Amino acid sequence: MKAVTLLLCTLLPFFSSVLCQEELHWVLLVAGSNGYYNYRHQADICHAYHVVRSHGIPDERIVVMMYDDIANNEENPVPGNIINRPEGPNVYQGVPKDYTGKEVTPDIFLKVLTGDSEGVKAVLGRDGKVIKSGPNDRVFVNFADHGAPGFLAFPTDMLKAQDLHKAIKSMHKNKQYKQMVFYVEACESGSMFDNLLESDINVFATTAANPDESSYACYYDDKRQTYLGDVYSVMWMEDSDKENLKSETLQSQFKIVKSETNTSHVMEYGDLSLGKLKVADFQGNYTKSSLLFTPDRKMHPTADAVPSEDVALEILKRKVATASGDAGIRHRAALHGLLKKKEQTQEFFKNVVGLVTESHLYSYLIAAPLKFSDFSCYTESIRLIREMCPGMNLVQNDYGLRQLRVLANLCESQVQSETIWAAIGKVSYESNFCYA
Missing domain, CATH: 3.40.50.1460 (Rossmann fold)
Structure with a gap:
């Protein structure tokens, strides 16, 4: 087919500008x-x-x-x-x-x-x-x-x-x-x-x-x-x-x-x-x-x-295992800080769930398969977190990105969007983590 096209383009350059x-x-x-x-x-x-x-x-x-x-x-x-x-x-x-x-x-x-x-x-x-x-x-x-x-x-x-x-x-x-x-x-x-x-x-x-x-x-x-x-x-x-x-x-x-x-x-x-x-x-x-x-x-x-979300954690664990002196102290402090941020991130989303539905449903929401029907509630929820909880640093927070499944599944549930957004605002306002 390519040979035929080439021949046509050679002999009949006007044949088709797209074809040639x-x-x-x-x-x-x-x-x-x-x-x-x-x-x-x-x-x-x-x-x-x-x-x-x-x-x-x-x-x-x-x-x-x-x-x-x-x-x-x-x-x-x-x-x-x-x-x-x-x-x-x-x-x-x-x-x-x-x-x-x-x-x-x-x-x-x-x-x-x-x-x-x-x-x-x-x-x-x-x-x-x-x-x-x-x-x-x-x-x-x-x-x-x-x-x-x-x-x-x-x-x-x-x-x-x-x-x-x-x-x-x-x-x-x-x-x-x-x-x-x-x-x-x-x-x-x-x-x-x-x-x-x-x-x-x-x-x-x-x-x-x-x-x-x-x-x-x-x-x-x-x-x-x-x-x-x-x-x-x-x-x-x-x-x-x-x-x-x-x-x-x-x-x-x-x-x-x-x-x-x-x-x-x-x-x-x-x-x-x-x-x-x-x-x-x-x-x-x-x-x-x-x-x-x-x-x-x-x-x-x-x-x-x-x-992927555990990469930073695994790197620090390896550094702690091999370092000593001041370097070891720095790495242990960094590891402690990362683990604390992971815990605080998870707690943020658990608290949002607790305000809009039964707290025990968090485990289901973080693991349930997701099928989007409407992105509007979900994308607005993310915008609010980025605006109202800058301390989470969501885009750079691998654990925060994993937790977004909770919001996505909440938005696909029977919970009203406004209820979810109000909960995000309340948790953000009450959390020292959001302004760290």
Whole structure:
């Protein structure tokens, strides 16, 4: 078919401007966190850059968003270096820094995804690279973030599932892609697409977790004292590093990653028929991979995997176990502070439940599967917590993000929205934790 199209375009250039347009690959890579303990997210995204770059996608069609506070962080014992597996290569080298620091926001992400260069310039006061894809182009989007039901966390804000869905629908309406694929690494990442992403708009998505569970970090490094990667992300990239992407299909890669990721349930959404397409159609069709990134697995990624929300806790526990003197005292104090914040966060949500229904229902609400029917009560509840309880620092509070399931399930119950919002206000006002 491609040969016939090429012949028609050569002999009859007026045949069809759309038909004769070259198919292009576009890639958007996003690390939605900051802080050294979140090392793994930027490591994942830097590695993903080398996957698509080594398979032939040029920098002008790759957009990278990451806070860029890890490679030269004072805690990094190897300045200018980020690795994504034990004893692995430096994945930071050569990565474009298209959007960094405070530019890494949901608003900028959506503008970049939808090709809104004027919108980017209006917000940032400068030109910025965006996805300028057209009706014949394929788009690959990879997130590595924290998540919560219906949200992906950015350093200072949260991306709503319905806003992402709105952007995808707009791109489809405006013919900004031929097919588009999302790979999303985050806790409860399935909730970004479950019952939202249609099967008839040429979008295929896979996620690290279903709508009800955590994703997992892996590859703890004693020297760097942090986790180097996330299980799902490591699995798909190590597969892409070694496979011939021109022969492997998206569905084949999904099945491999799902099988190896036994820490969470890897999911797929949208137009599952796109699974028959080759991975090369989205990650690049150059067959000669860089030897630098050829997998050399020293251990299986799940060997030391921990739930994402427990990463900071596990790091501090390891530091306490190995440190002495002043360093040991500092680490024990930090661990005590983290455990206290975890307890206070949980107590906040328990108190909200106690004001609107039976207290013992908290255990059910934190564990019950969730199906959204209306986001309005839930999103307003989150806005109120962020406004009225700044001490929780919700976007940066991994335990707080896990607790949001309580609010989501309350909002889907028979409890009136106003009753929930009043309870949030009362608990916030009475809690010293909210103003710490």
